[in-house]
Amino acid sequence: MVILVHPPVTKPSEPPAGIARLAGALRCHGVPCTLVDANLEGLLFLMNRPQAATDTWTRRALKNLPHSLSSLKDRGTYAVPDRYKRAVLDIQRVLEQSALHAGVSVGLVDYRDGELSPVRSADLLRAAECPEANPFFPYFQERLSVLLEGDSSLPVVGFSLNYLSQALCTFAMIGFLRREFPNLPLVLGGGLITSWVRRPGWRSPFGGLVDHLVAGPGEGPLFEILGMDASGNGQAPPDYAGLPLGDYLSPGFILPYSGSSGCHWRRCAFCPERGEGNPYLPVPTTRIVSDLRAYAGETRPALIHLLDNALRPSLLEALAENPPGAPWYGFTRAGRQLADFDYCLALKESGCVMLKLGMESGDQAVLDRMQKGLSLNTVSKVLKNLQRAGISAYVYLLFGTPPENLARARRTLAFVVRHRAAIRFLNLAIFNLPIGAADGEALQTRRFYAGDLSLYTDFVHPEGWDRRHIRQFLEREFKKAPAVASILRHHPPHFTSNHAPFFGMDGSGR
Ligand code: SF4
Known part of the structure; x- marks a missing residue:
């Protein structure tokens, strides 16, 4: 028996793909498996427990909570952006206020502790030593105890840790289990663990707490831990059975599906996929097409979320020829295939409602x-084609990369202004230099966060284009440009790209 836990906090808009993928492999080999979305359950626990309101906004948000939660599950809300924003911001308000007494700010996307940092191993160990201090403690104490006390076998418990916003809660849950069930085998994997373990010079500070740290896909190591033959275990489709599919904060079931791990391009400078040496492991295209069709038939998803770092052109072609039977979206490169309007139209007809494009710069x-x-x-043609075809373009920009300077950032602004009608959503980020990046050898580095687990380091920008200047440019110039301001006004708060496809899915404009 295996129990797989997805800890708080991540966006509670769709079921967690990581533990569902492991469940698919385990169940396919006859291993019973229980999935716990402690993120969704924990956030609902925090929101719904009694709390005193100290201001008018919180009072109103608490009173409206049932309505706000149900309105995010109603497609009609997404046709009225102001109503949507109000519901999201009210839910966020309730969450933020719910744990202030514990010195913690919980949100729909983040978890900030006033004292403990998720990038300091000593703080993670402190979170494990004192799980009662975690605001989710009453929830996970009962949930995990009931699960484990009802099980006469000694199950393996696995945690899937993908984001920093999950780290402190993950360790609080592990600390609780280690103390209450000292013989329980505990496994810790996920994207963040993979990044930590693949850092140069990594030595685990969690030896006494966690039995197995797993980097990369977890199926093989889990079978080994269970003492089973792992051959062929990578072929099973993900299995979402047992997750509360009707409770996620979205207008219908979103089906997350990974057509690959790693990236087929793997050439971009400073990309962690390249830096960590993650191999590109594609699921065969015919398998993806048949899986998606089968899922769409069985579960009638409102949306398919393709999780690949970059959807490969051959997969896009296959989806255009074999529509999966539900609307879909994902990340891809603005390559020459999309410069062909008929190709974009075929994607649209196959159900593609949004493409996320990592453009980074307009220079x-x-x-x-x-x-x-x-x-x-080519990017210009792609954006115009997507607009004509009716596919939303969600464009990612990255400021402060080593070759950028103010003049070049202004060219990005000019590009966005020229293509304002074709860019539906914008994500703005400031560049962080990954620790040990081969491309960063020529840069002068210095410590960024006071944390031994930080994945990034500060650096002296060769052109003096530092974070302070970038922030000033973004706030005073970039975001103030009317074209940019108009795009950003439509940005779904907190849920961002996870809810963006629902805007305009009915064919309505902005
Ligand atoms: S396309 Fe994205 S994931 Fe792939 S190498 Fe470039 S930045 Fe990395």
Whole structure:
């Protein structure tokens, strides 16, 4: 028996793909498996427990909570962006206030402790030593105890840790289990663990607490831990059975599906996928097509979320030829295939409602130096084609990369202004230099966060284009440009790209 836990806090809009993938492999080999979305359950626990309101907004948000929660499950809410925003911000308000007494700020996307940092191993160990201090403690104490006390076998318990916002809660839960059930085998894996373990010079500080740390796909190591033959275990489709599929804060079931791990391009400078040496492991295209069709038939998803770092062109073609039977979206590169309007139209007809594009910069020299393999002429055609075809473009921009400077950032602004009608959503980020990045050898580095587990390091920008100047540029110039401001006004707060496809799915404009 295996219990797989998805800890708080991540966006509670769709079921967790990582533990569902492991469940698929385990169940396919006859291993019973219980899935616990402690994120969704824990957030609902915090929201719904009695709390005193100290201000008018919180009072109103608490009173409206049942309505706000149900309105995020109603497609009609997404046709009225102001109503949507109000529901999201009210839920966020209730969450933020719910744990203030514990010195913690919990949100729909984040978890900030006033004292403990998720990038300091000593703080994670402190969270494990004192699980009662975690605001989710009453929830996970009861939930895990009931699960384990009702099981006469000694199950393996696995935690899937993918984001920093989950780290302190994960260790609080592990600390509780280690203390109450000292013989329980505890396994810790997920994307964040993979990044930590693959850091140069990694030595685990969690030896006494966790029995197995798993980097990369977890199926093989889990079978080994269970003492089973692991051959062929990577072929099973994910299995979401046992998760509360009707409770997620979305207008219908969102089906997350991974068509690969790693990235087929793997050439962009400073990309962690390259830096960590993660191999590209594609699921065969015919398998993806048949899986998606089968899922869509069985579960009638409102939306399919393709989780690949970059959807490969051959997969996009296959989806265009074999529509999965439900609306879908994902990340891809703005390559030459999308510069063909008929191709974009075929994608639209197959159900594609949104494509996320990692454009990063509107300056060709920056793109070339970052080895993005993108031509701005092509990106321009892609954006116009997507708009004409009715596919929303969600464009990701990255400021402060080593080759960028103010003049080049202004070219990005000019590009966005020229393409304002074709860009539906914008994500703005400031560049962080991954620790040990091969491309960063020529840069002068210095410590960024006071944390031994930080994945990034600060660096002296060769052009003096530092974070302070970038922030000023973004706040005073970039976001103030009317074209940008108009795009950002439509940005779904907190849920961002996870809810963005629902806006305009009915064919309505902005
Ligand atoms: S396309 Fe994305 S994931 Fe792939 S190498 Fe570039 S930045 Fe990394």
